[in-house]
Amino acid sequence: MPLVLDLREMRGPEDRVDQTHPAATFAAGRSDDYAVADNVTLALRVRKDGEKCRISGHVHTTLALSCSRCLERFETPETLMIDLLYLPDSENRGAADSEIAEEDLSIAFYRDFRIDLLQLVHEQCRLALPMKPLCRDACRGLCPVCGTNLNEHACNCETAWRDPRLAALEALVGGRRH
Ligand SMILES: [Zn+2]
Ligand SMILES: [Zn+2]
Known part of the structure; x- marks a missing residue:
């Protein structure tokens, strides 16, 4: 046809x-x-x-x-x-x-x-098409830190918040080691 x-x-x-x-x-x-x-x-x-x-x-x-x-x-x-x-x-x-x-x-x-x-x-x-399609209204999205799909699994990232200045310092120290 x-x-x-x-x-x-x-x-x-x-x-x-x-x-x-x-x-x-x-x-x-x-x-x-x-x-x-x-x-x-x-x-x-x-x-x-x-x-x-x-x-x-x-x-x-x-x-x-x-x-x-x-x-x-x-x-x-x-x-x-x-x-x-x-x-x-x-x-x-x-x-x-x-x-x-x-x-x-x-x-x-x-x-x-x-x-x-x-x-x-x-x-x-x-x-x-919707501007922002959602698989469900309550979609929890991806963890911005580890990328885990929060609809399927939990991750520990949210509770493990650290001072970003400390993280930067650690990265610096880590960089010197290599
Ligand atoms: Zn979704
Ligand atoms: Zn995570």
């Missing part, structure tokens, strides 16, 4: 995209912030009005992210709500801006009558 929507091949003004693709299809074209970890289900309505094309509906998948605290990979289900107005790439952006004001829609652009749904999914994934 192609992931490119060719507007010239649409039989009527309205069409649907109901497809499920394996995660591997989405391995390319993503950023390093995430990986697509499960099937991607697209449930989209496509409405063509002259050169405009509105795509709405949702995309469901599971994303694999890296926790910003403990750096562990974790998976999170995502349902991306889609409501995009596609305009031909040649159209100037001034016209597009007035459309935004009118309909409060996100504007995207297509080229050569083709809408790349793979790109659409990746763009929506990027928009859905």
